[in-house]
Amino acid sequence: MSGAPGKGSGSEAGIRVCIRLFATYAEAAGRDAIEVTLPPGAVAADALAVVRAQPWAGRLAPSPAVAVNRRYAKADAELRDGDEVAIIPPVAGG
Amino acid sequence: MSGAPGKGSGSEAGIRVCIRLFATYAEAAGRDAIEVTLPPGAVAADALAVVRAQPWAGRLAPSPAVAVNRRYAKADAELRDGDEVAIIPPVAGG
Amino acid sequence: MWAMSGWLTDQPIDVARLVADVASAGSGGTVVFLGTVRRSEADGDVEAIEYSAYQEMADAELGRIVAETRARWPEVRIALRHRTGLVPLGEASVVIAASAPHRAEAYAASRFLIEETKRRAPIWKKERLATGAARWVEGRPAGG
Amino acid sequence: MWAMSGWLTDQPIDVARLVADVASAGSGGTVVFLGTVRRSEADGDVEAIEYSAYQEMADAELGRIVAETRARWPEVRIALRHRTGLVPLGEASVVIAASAPHRAEAYAASRFLIEETKRRAPIWKKERLATGAARWVEGRPAGG
Numbered sequence: 001m002s003g004a005p006g007k008g009s010g011s012e013a014g015i016r017v018c019i020r021l022f023a024t025y026a027e028a029a030g031r032d033a034i035e036v037t038l039p040p041g042a043v044a045a046d047a048l049a050v051v052r053a054q055p056w057a058g059r060l061a062p063s064p065a066v067a068v069n070r071r072y073a074k075a076d077a078e079l080r081d082g083d084e085v086a087i088i089p090p091v092a093g094g
Numbered sequence: 095m096s097g098a099p100g101k102g103s104g105s106e107a108g109i110r111v112c113i114r115l116f117a118t119y120a121e122a123a124g125r126d127a128i129e130v131t132l133p134p135g136a137v138a139a140d141a142l143a144v145v146r147a148q149p150w151a152g153r154l155a156p157s158p159a160v161a162v163n164r165r166y167a168k169a170d171a172e173l174r175d176g177d178e179v180a181i182i183p184p185v186a187g188g
Numbered sequence: 189m190w191a192m193s194g195w196l197t198d199q200p201i202d203v204a205r206l207v208a209d210v211a212s213a214g215s216g217g218t219v220v221f222l223g224t225v226r227r228s229e230a231d232g233d234v235e236a237i238e239y240s241a242y243q244e245m246a247d248a249e250l251g252r253i254v255a256e257t258r259a260r261w262p263e264v265r266i267a268l269r270h271r272t273g274l275v276p277l278g279e280a281s282v283v284i285a286a287s288a289p290h291r292a293e294a295y296a297a298s299r300f301l302i303e304e305t306k307r308r309a310p311i312w313k314k315e316r317l318a319t320g321a322a323r324w325v326e327g328r329p330a331g332g
Numbered sequence: 333m334w335a336m337s338g339w340l341t342d343q344p345i346d347v348a349r350l351v352a353d354v355a356s357a358g359s360g361g362t363v364v365f366l367g368t369v370r371r372s373e374a375d376g377d378v379e380a381i382e383y384s385a386y387q388e389m390a391d392a393e394l395g396r397i398v399a400e401t402r403a404r405w406p407e408v409r410i411a412l413r414h415r416t417g418l419v420p421l422g423e424a425s426v427v428i429a430a431s432a433p434h435r436a437e438a439y440a441a442s443r444f445l446i447e448e449t450k451r452r453a454p455i456w457k458k459e460r461l462a463t464g465a466a467r468w469v470e471g472r473p474a475g476g
Contacts, residue, residue: 023456070389072476090471093455117312166332184327187311216370226360
């Protein structure tokens with residue numbers, strides 16, 4: 001999303017989201033959350049892109065599930081200021 | 095079976111079977127067993143015929159299941175002396 | 189008078205015991221079926237159900253049903269008990285536990301066991317009403 | 333630190349309690365699924381499994397799964413608990429009880445609940461070995 005044409009990122013106020021990490025992702029990252037500011041109009045895929053840019057991104061699944069505000073979300077789900085985003089590793093409950 | 099051509103019933107020794115009755119059938123009959131002697135070569139259907147001839151036979155299901163020696167049997171299952179036959183009312187276990 | 193043969197019992201069924209009976213290190217899923225006496229509006233004041241059985245055959249037939257299930261799903265572990273005698277409302281009349289390495293087999297075996305039990309076990313039931321009256325519950329044609 | 337939210341618990345699951353929770357006069361059949369940790373030969377000396385969860389979302393997602401099940405089978409009564417934290421081998425990690433007037437619905441709802449729970453609940457597990465080592469158990473792609 002960053003640098004996408006038609007969407008300003010310098011002059012407008014950004015939206016702050018907390019990206020939560022769990023299990024193998026949290027272990028690989030050495031932390032359980034990343035606080036980021038994204039440009040207005042950012043979507044779930046943009047938060048995922050931030051995670052993909054991390055040095056430990058090799059540990060990510062090919063298409064990690066993303067949750068927004070504790071619910072699975074599609075890649076194009078629009079984010080709002082204060083949203084809680086989570087990158088969900090493959091699950092093993094049950 | 096009685097009187098069926100080709101099967102003697104007078105000169106040969108008969109086979110004795112115990113016909114057990116349960117639940118509604120025992121209640122209708124006022125007893126839980128009928129001891130009968132059938133001609134040699136008698137089959138499960140012959141034991142059922144004995145029961146069908148009882149005054150309370152109106153209480154029987156259209157095609158009651160028959161068991162021989164504690165196992166469901168077909169109508170043509172041959173009986174032997176000492177066999178335990180049972181007429182099984184519709185079941186309601188579980 | 190008898191207290192218990194292999195698959196029949198005249199005592200309350202200990203569900204935890206049956207679950208423990210089928211537990212194993214290789215078990216990934218356990219499916220337990222509990223049959224309880226359903227009471228419809230039309231039933232009136234049923235206080236208990238009295239189960240009677242052709243005991244020797246019911247025990248043999250349940251054994252055959254379990255053997256058939258094991259032949260069909262060899263990895264499944266099975267425990268089964270069916271009540272006879274008076275069963276107060278709310279108590280289980282039948283409990284079947286089936287465990288397997290994979291849950292699909294446990295579900296399939298469990299379903300097979302209860303369907304065959306209901307179809308084949310020579311067991312009957314009578315409703316005992318609060319009034320003191322009793323009536324037989326209509327059954328299903330028995331089948332081997 | 334928390335002890336229990338709606339669907340998650342860090343304590344052993346009381347199966348009898350869940351069965352009682354779904355009991356009703358109109359219930360003809362109750363199906364209980366118990367998930368236990370399967371241990372294959374290759375696993376070595378696993379002593380316990382540690383479940384971790386995105387707790388707020390796991391609780392919400394399990395609630396959505398239960399609501400979907402109730403919408404699809406309105407007559408089914410449901411109780412469900414999933415463990416978090418350390419679960420010793422042999423203890424259930426998840427227990428689901430489903431009762432219904434007719435057993436076919438109880439079986440169908442039970443199966444749906446466990447399949448959706450496994451597919452969607454944001455829960456992970458780590459094997460604790462006797463050696464003191466630990467390793468994550470490979471999961472399934474999560475899906476909403």
